[in-house]
Amino acid sequence: MERRTGGQERRAGGPGEGRASGRTHGGAEAREGGRTGGHARSARPPEIQVRVDLDGDVRPHRSAKIEAHLRVDVTAGGAPAELPAIELAVIIAVDVAEPLRGVVRHALQAALRSLPDGISFTVLGAGPEPVPCHPRGDAEWAVADQREKRRAAFAAGAIPLHRDGPRPAGYAVWAARARALLAARPLSVRHLLLITDGSSGPGETRLDEELDACAGHFTCDVLAVGADWAPDPLLALAERLHGTAEFVDDGLGQAITGAVRRLRRVHAPQLPIEVTVRPTVRQVALNEKAPRPHRLGGLPQPGRPHRWSFPTYQWEQGGRDYLLTLVADADGDPLETWLQFAMVSVGDVHAPVTARWHRPEQPPPEVAARGDSVRDQKSTTVMRDALRRGLVALKDRRRDAAEGHLGRAARLAARFGTDWVLDEIGAVADIEDASAGRVRLRPAAAVDASTLGPMILRAGSWPVPLPDTAAPQPGARCTRCAAPAGGEARYCIACGEKLL
Template identity: 30%
Template sequence: MDTERPRAGGTAGRVAVGLETSQWKYLSDGAADPQMHCVLSVRVDGTGGVGRPDAPMLAQVLAVDCSSSMSWPVEKLHAAQQAALAAIRKLPDGTPFAVVRGDHQATMAYPATPGMALASPGTRARAARAVHDLVAGGGTCIGSWLDLSRRLLTEQDAPIGHVLLLTDGKNQHDEQMPLDQVLDTCAGRFVCDAWGIGDHWDGRELVRITTRLHGRADSVREERDLPAAYERLVDGLLTKSVPELTISVTTMPGCSVRYLKQVYPAKTELTAEADGTGRFVTRAWGDETRRYQLCLSADPSGRPREEDLQLAIVAVDVPGGEARLPPPQPCLVHWTQNPALSQHTDDQVEHFEQHQRLGEALAAATDAHRGGRLDLAAHQLGRSVQLAHAMGAREVLDRLARLVHVDDAETGQVALRPGVTAADFEHLITAASHSTYGPESGSAAGAPPAGGGATVRCPRCSDRSPATAKFCPSCGHRFEARP
């Protein structure tokens, strides 16, 4: 539901927030480790013109890989330079910005000393000269690039800090500034989008960065496509005017939160605030919809059976800003001994579980290809085709088609194409980090299991499929005809 209520203590503002939940409420009271999964759809509208008129909303750092591998082919560094300039040209006057040169350490490209300039015709021209003067040399220590970006953004009061990171290589000097430690320090400080270019970057590494820093990983196959991609990304950033939105989960006795994670449009880790309030902070909103998967642990001991019980209450808020907020939504449980009810799960939950399995299959295919086990790589790519086809993940299917000839997408019959390279797998991994929207919400939580809002377990592999599916998208098992 998205019936709106004004913020307490304030007049309803232009920004309107919507909240919907989707779940299958039936759980077996004899399950060894009962868990309730629920998909939360959060929608924000009306952010246009909400930004502060007297100060910029965005502070932007461009971290450009200038390691020695960027020197060949020469088009690679040129594309990185042109992309940085395209992004700078898009920044409105008064926007704090900086360019970081990254190799085995991080140094300032513009301004020359640590700090950020305010966008203006003069600073853009001086930044352009500095970017044109960038030369390639040295190794790669991504942790140092992010750490310098953090220090630059800490000095700014713009509500939304953003880092746009570009690399063509693996993080080979991690011991100098371990990436995991840097991500712990940077988490919650800014949003980072990370891009791969060339042939030697690590897709899973970029996804690890953006998952922690609430951004997205992406890549370009052709260097000439990078400037336009940067322009589109900055255009999107400039529409964001809500710095934070919090999701609060209040659990009932006998229930606890296992996790809350963003699953659409890309996977993002969320960590509850340390104050024990069950609040999770999400970053940098424009007019958009995001989806989150909530997992609750529940204990049926001493609880009534065969009736709806409240496990938790979910609420959203926009801290420090005027917004029209939806009423809190309940997450329910209905303990039952009827397996015809408890064997099903919500179709939206299953959709995003399928995305998780897709990522695992692609990672397994990548590892198999690196190890020269081409038959295993082809098998895992076939499973990936099945999953992507079942979910309608068109971008992933298009990129898979570069690696395999698809004979039958529904059953995952594929043949590995000759000449497939390691870089082809990295492009695939970044594409798979962008999830599809999934089934529409709104089916009644207590409706009978009639296909559209439920899934069933495959007797061969135990994965779940839509109740109306003819084949299991994971193993290809053909289901018996159902009435």
């Protein structure tokens, strides 16, 4: 299959050629409420660009895999710099044991005093079940003003924390409580901020099930404190609920305030990426790769069996990279003929996924001049995974396995110039030759075991910069709208004009 790129499309007249991008000022506003809120922004919606890039040489067979690199860029346009605070509902949940009361109390009181006026908020403490701290009584939500913030800070001084005795059976309890509370607060941005030291009870059995129920209803950031928490459930919360997970050694109050500020920079609380496929495509998957890894769940559209919607959340100004995977049956498709396998739509911007099957006995007629962006994207995921596996193996004292995984991560980090990965490896091992993947672990006594948990968290949630993408290439263009046009196209895929 030859690599093809596509850009802005409104009508599927023929395949695009070169590298093109679509742009719009509309389309997102009507979708922003979605399942996370019901209030649309009154300001001009953000500007969106979509770019699709296919790489690789896939031969036709019954279950051929087609992979494409999808870049979506959002710019603010005429939107205000910050989302109005009245459009935010935030739960601050404190899942912490009594010994850390001093750390949590002062940080929480400072953060509550600095909440923006107008934000809807509630504070939960820890007991056998999540315990309301502020507001109390019949009210489940408070709206921040000077009086409410003073009352909340005062209540936080005596916030319930875990003591000896029964404890909640894991993070599913907190997620379920947040889901119930936020169901009654249909604002544009609904968010759980979970502060945890891992002191919830060990009986976690239904976190995946609860995250399935929560997906699409709210987002979640996790702030880990102390040293006794396990990274895996925190990373699961952040990935499945489209947030972040980070370790906070000190500066907890600033971390809480910073999380609220990030929410106010959101320009599109929900921005679905829709994929419409040809009938021969049997499976569709979309995964965010940068700036943070997220698993996206596709929602089939009733009455439209070939269209899938992948909700995404908390779009600030900037770009995101996705890996789109299609599994297609090539049995009935013609060879050496341009076909459109899918249309990717974000708001009013559309980009086609076009390619052609090559005869199995012949090499592709064209060789890509640029780097293989899909392979690079997949390798970046392998690098993160190798770093995480190496750190987990080191924590479990499996030193040979740790050395192998960290060596692989170092080799990929050297290839991509990912300095933060090399810095993480350098904290526990001597890097003898990064490009060759040769590292040597330091003696066990020289590695501070308490630092491994935060490192594992960063390996799974640390943001990475998006790679540069090539500018649109010159080529044949439509005489009416100047959109790029493939040499074999009969009609412009952007405006429908018949091509000369």
